[in-house]
Amino acid sequence: MSLSLRCQRGFTTVTLMGVLMVGGLMVAAGVAAVEPDIKQSRQDLDNKQAYAAAEAGLNWYLYHLGQDNNFFVKCTNVPAPSTTEAAPVNQEWNGVGADPRKWRRLPDLDAAKYTTDENAQYTIELLPAKGFSTCQENNQQSMLDPATGTFRIRATGRVAKSAGG
DSSP states (O other), X not given: OOHHHHOOTTHXXXXXXXXXXXXXXXXXXXXXXXXXXXXXXXXXXXXXHHHHHHHHHHHHHHHHHHHOTTGGGGTTOOOOSBTTBOOOEXXXXXXXXXXXXXXXXXXXXXXXXXXXXXXXXXXXXXXXXXXXXXXOTTOGXXXXXXXXXXXXXXXXXXXXXXXXX
16 A cells, blocks of 8 residues: 555545534524524513512412411501511502612522522502592501402512623
8 A cells, every 4th residue: 555545645634624613603593593582581581580579579468367367457557577678568659750669689599599689579469449649548448448358469570680681
């Protein structure tokens, strides 16, 4: 066998470079295909976390209502959850101007399983009965619907914008 037949003269390098180029193009095509969905996926996750935060707020209020049947008559004059935060109970906000509502951040989760960089928060708004513009402390009629005997609150959740979205 002659020396010229055994010498490949860079054939393996050319083949390897071609395979790497095709692989790189496939990766780039994959990233380009899913990139438009990243923002939509982040928004979907944020919406679900805000909904869960609103449910946490509702459960917080229901817990206190279970402890004290007249909790709703205290209006916004309810005990704070801790010494470092205000109670997240507010009069109804009409959505105009700066947001005056007090928000409560959800407690930190197990860092080994969850990330808490979303800063999910909730707030409660007291929705007065017909004929009243606000909840009036120690006045059940300001919150109770006389026809049904029910009262209404609005639990709202939100998630701070994350770096990924």
